[in-house]
Amino acid sequence: MNDQPRPATRKIPAPAINNESRPFWDAAREGRFLIKRCRACGRAHWYPRLSCPFCFSDVTMWEASAGEGAIYTFSVMRRTDGPSYAIGYVTLDEGPAMLTNFVDCDLEALEIGQRVRLRFQETEGGPPVPVFAPA
């Protein structure tokens, strides 16, 4: 940790919700982070969908993720008209990679491979969305 001021939090619009993702957002409202796992091939995937993206089986189940992983890649968006922010991919310990926002971090200190932990961030009028902060 250092003494640098943290960037202001960027407002995130409400996510689009459909029947495939509704259980995910219902759980998110309760602070639980769900991913899906295929019962045919055993692999976990993100984002939640009806059919497994690896083997196309439609026998998938929800499971709670620990919400821990490592930064696979990231990009810092420098803004002059608002807070700068970082987006990128996190590889969850369960296997899937997910596109996400990084919060509560020093944008200059983010590193590929850095351990991060999920938290939920409020959106404008919708359920909270998963974001990541340094672990």
Ligand SMILES: [Zn+2]
């Ligand atoms: Zn599968």
